[in-house]
Amino acid sequence: MLSDIEGEVPKDFPEGVYLRNGPNFRYPNKLATKSIFGRTSFNIFQADGMLHATFFGRGDDGEWKLSYKNRFVEADTNLMEKERNRPLFLPSIEGEPRALMVAILLNMFRFGKVNKDYNNTNVFEHAGKVYTVSENHLPYEVDTSDLKTGKIWDINGWDQPFNSHPKKAPRTGEMVIMGVSILKPYYVVGVISADGQRMLHKVDVKLERPTLAHEMGVTENYNIILDYPNRFGLDRLLADKQFIGYERGEGEQSKIGVMPRFGESNSIKWFNVKNHCSFHIINSFEEGDEVIVRVCRTSGSIISGPSNHRVDAGEWYRRAYLQPNEDSEGFDPSVDGVIFSRPFEWRLNMRTGEVVKEGHLTRNDIAMDFPVVNNRFIGLKNKFAYAQVVDSTRSSNIGLPVFKMLAKLCFDERDEENKDVIKVEYHKLEENHFCSGVHFVERPGGVDEDDGWLISYIHDEKENVSKVYIVDAKKFTESPIAKITLPHRVPYGFHGTYVCK
Numbered sequence: 001m002l003s004d005i006e007g008e009v010p011k012d013f014p015e016g017v018y019l020r021n022g023p024n025f026r027y028p029n030k031l032a033t034k035s036i037f038g039r040t041s042f043n044i045f046q047a048d049g050m051l052h053a054t055f056f057g058r059g060d061d062g063e064w065k066l067s068y069k070n071r072f073v074e075a076d077t078n079l080m081e082k083e084r085n086r087p088l089f090l091p092s093i094e095g096e097p098r099a100l101m102v103a104i105l106l107n108m109f110r111f112g113k114v115n116k117d118y119n120n121t122n123v124f125e126h127a128g129k130v131y132t133v134s135e136n137h138l139p140y141e142v143d144t145s146d147l148k149t150g151k152i153w154d155i156n157g158w159d160q161p162f163n164s165h166p167k168k169a170p171r172t173g174e175m176v177i178m179g180v181s182i183l184k185p186y187y188v189v190g191v192i193s194a195d196g197q198r199m200l201h202k203v204d205v206k207l208e209r210p211t212l213a214h215e216m217g218v219t220e221n222y223n224i225i226l227d228y229p230n231r232f233g234l235d236r237l238l239a240d241k242q243f244i245g246y247e248r249g250e251g252e253q254s255k256i257g258v259m260p261r262f263g264e265s266n267s268i269k270w271f272n273v274k275n276h277c278s279f280h281i282i283n284s285f286e287e288g289d290e291v292i293v294r295v296c297r298t299s300g301s302i303i304s305g306p307s308n309h310r311v312d313a314g315e316w317y318r319r320a321y322l323q324p325n326e327d328s329e330g331f332d333p334s335v336d337g338v339i340f341s342r343p344f345e346w347r348l349n350m351r352t353g354e355v356v357k358e359g360h361l362t363r364n365d366i367a368m369d370f371p372v373v374n375n376r377f378i379g380l381k382n383k384f385a386y387a388q389v390v391d392s393t394r395s396s397n398i399g400l401p402v403f404k405m406l407a408k409l410c411f412d413e414r415d416e417e418n419k420d421v422i423k424v425e426y427h428k429l430e431e432n433h434f435c436s437g438v439h440f441v442e443r444p445g446g447v448d449e450d451d452g453w454l455i456s457y458i459h460d461e462k463e464n465v466s467k468v469y470i471v472d473a474k475k476f477t478e479s480p481i482a483k484i485t486l487p488h489r490v491p492y493g494f495h496g497t498y499v500c501k
Contacts, residue, residue, distance in 0.1 A: 002054075002066040004485035009056065009064045009470065010453070014444050015501040017144050018054045018455050018468065020437030021132055022493015023047030023120040026072065027087050033103070038096030040103050044400060045303055046093060049073035049120030049132055051147050052437075052457065052490050054468050057501070068486050071147035073132050075140055077116035089116045093244060094304050097237040104234070104243075119149075121164040122495040126175050127196030129153075130499055135180070135214065138162050144499055157199040160188045164495070165215035165281070169261065170379035174200065176223050176261070178216045182233040186210045189223055191261060205257065206265045209233075212244055212303065217284035217293060218261075218379040224284045224293055225257035225268065230277050230301045245307030246277055246300045248334055256346060258291050271348050271355050277301045282343060282371040282409075285381045289351040294361070294411075296369045296387065300338025302401070317399040321392050323365055340392065341369040343385075343409060343422075361422050363415070367392050368407050370495065372440050374449050384450045385409040386473070388438055389426065402434045402492065406454060408476045425476045427454070432462040437496030440473065450474055453481075455498060457490050466490040 025031065025047045032041035055067045072078065081088050090103035092114055104114050117137040124131055124139075131139035131153055139162055141150035153162075160179025167176045173194035180187050185204035193200050205225060212232045217224030229252035232244040254275045259268040278295035279302075285292055306316040316335060324337025343361040348354075362368070367390035373382055388403035395401050406427040413423035429435060435456045442452040454471040466489050470482040 002068055002484055002486070005066070006483040006485075007470075007479075007481050009066070009482050009484075012443060013056065013453065013470070014441065014498075015057050016499050017056070018439070018441075018496065018498050019123045019130070019144070020052045020457055020490075020493050020496035021049055021073075021120060021123045022052070022436065022491060023118075024050040024072070024491055024493075026078070026081065030087050031091075033090055033099075035099060035102070037102045038099035040091040040095030040099045042091045043094050043304065045120070046091065046115065046118060047120055048078055049075075049118055049134065050491075050493075051123065051132065051142065052493070053144070053147055054484065054486070066484060069147055070490070073119035073140060073142070074149040075117035075119050075137070076152075077111065077113075078119070080111075081116070094242065094309075096309055097240050097242070100243055101234065101237045104237075120494065123497050124166060125497065125499050126166070126168070126192070127194065129196065133162055133164050133166075135164055135212075136161050153196075155190075155192055155199050157202055158190055160185075160190075163213070163215065166192075167216065167218040167378060168375075169218050170220050174261075176216065176218050178213070178225070180210060180213055182210050187213070187225070187227070189216070189225070189259065201262045203259075203264055205259075205268065212301075214279040215281050217281045219284050219286045219291060220379060221261060221286065222284075222291060223259045223261060223263075224281070224291070225259060226254075226278055226281070226295075227257065228254040228277050229275060230303075240309075241307050242304050242309055244301070244304045246338075247307070248275070256293060256348060258348060258350065269350060269353065271346070271353070273346060273355055273358060275299070276344075278344070280369060280371055282385045282387075283373050283378065283382055285379060287381060289349050290356060291348045291350060292381075293346045293348065294385070295344050296341045296371055297344035297360075298339045298341045300334070302339045306335075314399055318396045321367075321390070321396040321401070323367070323392060340367045341390065342367060343371070343387070361409070361411075362424055363418060363421050366390075366407075366424075369401070370403070370436075370438060371409075372438060374440050374442055374452065376442060377449055382449060383410065383412050384473075385411070386438060386440055386454055388435055388456075391434065400492075403436065404434060405429050406435060406438060406456065406471065406476075408450075408473065427471055427476050429458065430460070433458055433460050434492065435469075436492045437494070439496045439498050441498045448474075455496075457493070457496070458483075459490060459492065464489055
């Protein structure tokens with residue numbers, strides 16, 4: 001049980017479990033291979049998935065009883081490695097192209113798949129069940145009481161990978177998913193029934209080539225498709241490139257597709273937009289003739305960094321995380337600031353087919369990502385969103401993203417000093433404290449969109465202590481109302497959720 005609590009868990013906080021998924025190498029001393037074909041290595045996005053859970057329950061006396069548990073996600077491929085106590089799959093995403101090609105072929109020959117099921121990216125709920133997922137496999141069910149991994153969620157008729165950010169359609173509760181592949185069909189959209197039992201719709205979007213998209217959006221009537229030049233495939237290895245890479249050559253064009261919920265590929269209305277890479281959608285919604293899409297946008301891809309394996313990856317990340325300055329000496333738009341992520345908005349007119357407006361929403365000196373909204377407003381017009389603010393300097397130094405505070409985006413208000421951007425409130429963390437897995441927990445019976453709390457795992461790097469913070473969303477800049485100390489370090493991770501009892 002957890003007893004070291006500064007402040008108090010709110011009396012009307014819902015009982016449930018706060019879950020966060022993230023990468024954690026089971027064999028951290030075996031991260032690279034070298035052969036006559038060259039060198040390959042695992043990156044953080046290929047680490048084994050581990051769930052961290054903080055349980056919020058009440059005893060017979062009505063008082064809070066809190067506990068914590070963590071556990072590796074035991075996918076089929078992870079169990080194979082666990083039984084042999086060593087990694088079996090060869091690294092197949094980063095490295096020298098010839099070595100990557102050999103690794104992919106050997107993995108396919110030995111195990112029938114290019115990579116193991118990572119299960120390290122997200123955790124989500126649908127129809128009363130909870131699942132873990134990454135981009136390269138179907139979701140695995142998880143028992144939230146003990147974090148044991150269950151069976152694969154094999155929806156009838158779905159033979160694609162499953163994206164890490166499925167979305168529930170507003171009003172109906174249907175789940176909209178997509179899967180990307182290096183083989184045709186490159187991008188498939190699916191709609192799952194609200195009860196999770198049936199695949200209601202499945203359609204090949206008919207993209208011309210693979211794109212490594214991470215998320216799609218929904219509105220009341222549409223599915224939102226992002227197609228940007230973050231390419232992946234074996235043809236890249238044959239061209240002496242990395243397996244995954246952001247392309248800037250002629251003929252590359254970013255597009256946004258607006259597709260009726262149960263439409264076919266010929267029903268999609270495509271809008272050409274400036275080239276970008278937007279892994280995370282803040283929200284999307286309809287307003288009159290327009291569809292509004294808000295994202296956290298970059299001009300390059302964090303996965304897998306430089307497209308050319310001969311480029312010094314450390315130097316590339318050092319420059320890519322920092323705020324871009326076009327006036328600086330030696331500025332290179334293909335490197336400098338390309339993963340400096342900022343909230344961005346497109347307004348798409350469905351009647352005229354025009355991009356009415358596109359532009360950044362926030363000031364240019366602060367990067368943020370991993371956005372969340374009140375789940376009740378997914379696909380609907382919303383006033384607020386929340387995000388993790390990047391510590392660009394520290395991220396640049398270590399080559400991995402770390403987040404130094406939380407942000408509250410107020411879309412209906414303007415910044416006092418710069419009316420061209422929206423108002424943003426910041427919840428600042430103490431020095432050497434960093435956050436991950438932020439999620440909005442709505443107050444039971446809440447009416448206002450921001451009536452609830454932000455919950456996040458926080459790590460104090462100086463003292464090597466991890467905590468859970470609960471922040472009142474309406475009093476966002478004030479101190480957390482509860483800081484819950486955990487029994488050991490929680491490594492930085494990706495996405496989280498809160499599953500109410």
